[in-house]
Amino acid sequence: MYASELADLADEEEPPRRKRAPWGVIALVLLTGLALIRNGSGEFDVGPPQPASAAAARSSLAPGTLPGTPSPLPYSAPNRVSIPTIRVAAPVMAVGLAADGWVAAPPPEDPNLAGWFTGAVTPGEKGTAVIVGHVDNRQGPAVFYGLGALKQGSRVEVGREDGKTAVFEVYGVEVFEKNNFPGDRVYASKGAPELRVITCGGGFSKQNGYDGNVVAFARLVEVR
Numbered sequence: 001m002y003a004s005e006l007a008d009l010a011d012e013e014e015p016p017r018r019k020r021a022p023w024g025v026i027a028l029v030l031l032t033g034l035a036l037i038r039n040g041s042g043e044f045d046v047g048p049p050q051p052a053s054a055a056a057a058r059s060s061l062a063p064g065t066l067p068g069t070p071s072p073l074p075y076s077a078p079n080r081v082s083i084p085t086i087r088v089a090a091p092v093m094a095v096g097l098a099a100d101g102w103v104a105a106p107p108p109e110d111p112n113l114a115g116w117f118t119g120a121v122t123p124g125e126k127g128t129a130v131i132v133g134h135v136d137n138r139q140g141p142a143v144f145y146g147l148g149a150l151k152q153g154s155r156v157e158v159g160r161e162d163g164k165t166a167v168f169e170v171y172g173v174e175v176f177e178k179n180n181f182p183g184d185r186v187y188a189s190k191g192a193p194e195l196r197v198i199t200c201g202g203g204f205s206k207q208n209g210y211d212g213n214v215v216a217f218a219r220l221v222e223v224r
Contacts, residue, residue, distance in 0.1 A: 048135050049149040050201060051173040051214060070223045072193050073124035073164060078116045080159035081131055083197075086146035090114045092131065092158070108134055111142035120187070123158040124166035124220060127189045128196060131158070135199040135210070144199035148173065148214045156195060156218050168195045168218035175201045175212045186215055193220035 078092045095104040095115035106113040114133040121127035134142035154170040176182060186196055195218045202212025 047204065048141070048145050048147075048199075048201060048214075051148045051150075051175050056172055056174050069192055070220055072126035072220075073122075073160070073166060073223065074162075075122050075125060076160040076162035076164065078123050078129075078131070078158045078160050078166075081114050081197075082157040082159075083147075083150070083154065084157075085151075085154045086149055088143060088146070090133070090143045092116050094118050095132065106133060106143075108137045108142075111137055111139065114143050121193075122160065123168070123195055124160065124164070124193050124223065126191070126193055128187050128194045129158075130187070130196050130198065132198045135201065135214075144197065144214075147197060147199050147216055148175065148201055150216050154216075155221075156197060156216070158195070165224040166193070166195075166220055167222035167224065169221040170216050170218045172217040173214065174217075175214045177202065177212050179211075181213065186217075190219070194218065195220070 077094065080090065081092050082089045090112045092114045093106055093116070095106060096118045097104065104115070106115040111134065114131050116122070117130040117132060120130045123129040123131070133144040135145050135147070136142050150170050150173045152171055152173075156168040156170065158166045158168070160166060176186075195216075197216040197218070199214050200210035200212070201214035202210055204210050
């Protein structure tokens with residue numbers, strides 16, 4: 001599908017929000033868009049932490065709807081994200097498809113800013129919500145620099161415009177090569193409210209930037 005077709009698809013309105021493209025299409029576009037986050041310098045004494053193999057998401061930890069899982073929330077755009085274990089407390093802006101058909105990233109000059117991808121559900125709705133952010137910029141670490149250090153059981157709290165806070169529990173953190181990104185596995189709905197938090201990671205070269213994406217898999221466990 002061409003960028004112009006994706007733009008047309010994104011412009012079709014479905015009250016109270018835009019229609020969502022199938023993940024089979026968006027997965028590749030989103031991956032390409034996240035390559036825009038590779039403008040980190042890669043010149044720090046210590047690079048961003050990478051996920052430990054023990055933190056990989058296992059099917060036994062993500063069976064979909066679990067006993068005690070809160071009911072899905074209605075649509076409400078997110079406005080803040082907090083990840084206490086890695087000291088993230090950041091505003092969230094909406095990001096969609098850029099003119100070239102890629103998913104837009106938050107402005108790199110603002111290191112403490114995350115983006116909610118409007119082609120997915122809002123955090124807390126049934127389905128898989130997606131929040132992206134830079135790992136670093138030319139000045140130093142950015143909002144999701146520590147994402148690879150998350151462990152199973154870490155909490156991600158997302159504030160919403162309706163005043164509710166959707167609390168997600170991380171059940172896996174992995175790094176994937178951008179040229180072999182498992183879109184269906186990362187984005188597919190599990191039948192319950194889930195969240196993916198994504199930044200760049202893996203190896204780094206000045207020529208190509210980061211060669212992968214760090215993905216935190218989380219599911220809704222509480223609503224406040």
